[in-house]
Amino acid sequence: MASRFHFFLSRLTKPSRPSILQITTIKPASTSFKTIVYLSPQQKRYANGYGGGPPTPGQVSAQPGQPEESSDEDGAERAKNRAADWRPTLIKMVESAATTVVSLFVLGLAGYGYHRYYKYLVLQKVENAFKPGDPVLELAALEGAPPTIPVDNDDEHWIRLKEQQKIDAIVDGSDRGHYHLLIGEKGTGKSSMLLDAMQKVAGEGVSMFEAHADPEIFRIRLGKALDYEFHEDYIGSLFSIRGPRDTIALLDIERAFNKLEKIALQRRKEVGKPLVLIINSTHLLRDDENGRDLIELIQQRAEQWAASNLVTIVLNSDDYWVYERLKQYATRMQVLPVLDLPRAQAISALIKYRARYYEGEPNTDILEQVYGKVGGRLSFLNQVARSKDMLHTCDKICKAEKTWFLNNCWILGEEMDDDVMDQQKYASAAMVLAKALVDQEKEQGSKYDPETGRILPQIPLHKAREIMTRADFIKDYDHINIFTIDAQAMVRADSVPMLNAFREICSEEGFDEHLQATLDRISAIESLGRTREIVAKDLIENIYRIQGRSDKGDGLRVSIEGKADNKKD
DSSP states (O other), X not given: OOOOOEEEOOOSSSOOOOEEEEEEEEOGGGOEEEEEEEEOHHHHHHHTTOSSSOOOXXXXXXXXXXXXXXXXXXXXXXXXXXXXXXXXHHHHHHHHHHHHHHHHHHHHHHHHHHHHHHHHHHHHHHHHTTSSOOHHHHHHHHHOOGGGOBOSTTOOBSSOOTTHHHHHHHHTTOSOSOEEEEEOOTTSSHHHHHHXXXXXXXXXXXXXXXXXXXXXXXXXXXXXHHTOOTTTTOOGGGGTOOOSOSSOHHHHXXXXXXXXXXXXXXXXXXXXXXXXXXXXXXXXXXXXXXXXXXXXXXXXXXXXXXXXXXXXXXXXXXXXXXXXXXXXXXXSEEEEEOOOOOHHHHHHHHHHHHHHHSSSOOOHHHHHHHHHHHTTOHHHHHXXXXXXXXXXXXXXXXXXXXXXXXXHHOOOOTTOOGGGHHHHHHHHHHHHHHHHHHHHHHHHOOEEETTTEEEOOEEEHHHHHHHHTOSSHHHHHHHTTSEEEOTTOEEXXXXXXXXXXXXXXXXXXXXXXXXXXXXXHHHHHHHHHHOOOOOOOSOOTTTEEEEEEEETTTEEEEEEEEOTTOOOO
């Protein structure tokens, strides 16, 4: 009896068309039957003996008479199967790579676009900072500008300095090719003239800010004046672009000047006039390494821009040390000293102001007394002109100046403690210089011109240092407004009320003796610091003799000698 059956074998991964192998098996009793086995390609390899090992027990073997498939066909089929297995993985890899490349391209394009837009926006903001209108003018309009209050409808100011025309030409851009230093005492009207010149051009092409001793605050104020954020609002880090803000203030200031230079180049092509950058209160910078580096940076830019007519920098200072620092490398700098008003102009201004607001012309003798007490200082004249009792206001101003001088530089006399010697050196040097100015006024007589008024006594800077025997104190006196040094290096009292205070103090009874006692006490303390004591103990009277002589370069030599004929006790 013969039976036919089919075996179906399937692959574990992907089913494939089975191969058919015909096998004939001889059974006893002459009974034969045909078995058809469906094999997969992998199972066919083992059935034909290509499995890489001996057949397992019970494995069906091919009949010797049956033809076998060639090895080339098997290799091609195996390669085809391998390719079919790797095709989905390769497609996924290509898709992932394409997605990554497109994402990076889009991210890079977005970052580059934002970076270009941000740079354009920065330049646009800096350009807008020099358009008509300025925050400084708005603040001045709110606070008022007392020294430049108009008294007539023709916009004539009750006080107009002769330097105003020069400053107007600088601010409106007609005076070019230089950078300027305004130097003068506090209250002479330098800032008021600058604001008045800015108002005439409505702030177009001009920017102004106040200096500060801290470079970081200076950087912030410069950024506010130029509308430049120093990349603090830069969000390029979202695109893995690192901003340049992580640095010191001096480098930020240099970057701000680079942006300003680009805008100035565009303005020179369009308008033909330079920009004007005003740095007010430059004397507030410290006279140390950071302050000197900052001034050097500003001066380098000022020289370069003045030569190319790009930007005109105006520095406003009350102290002499700024001029002394700038003069070392100055080639295009112009110095504009701003002094007190002359007598005729000061009295005329007082007459106009009093006639307008107090309905009546004051007495000429009173005006002469006012000028004799406060001089032509603009800030003092403004206080006096607004008060009802002008002479009383003058006395208050003189008393305040005298108190300021005594609080800073009064001397303590012979009884002072040695712990305050350094401060007394500072104070006594100021008193010696004040006395020298008063003595010079007595010797030469009070110089008075009917037009210019009183001429204050003055001493050259090198002579003043010789009188004080100190070279470093004079800058501090200039900074606290006790003495002043003008652009010609002449030292005088800071103002007429300060000179009146010098005169009153030096004329007090016993002042010369008090000053000399202080100087002697300072010399004694310094002598004690240079003295060395030698103590000899257990000496018998009339036996030892101590001799000393001064040797050149060796100090004092001391020897002790004993007498040979003396007997011991």
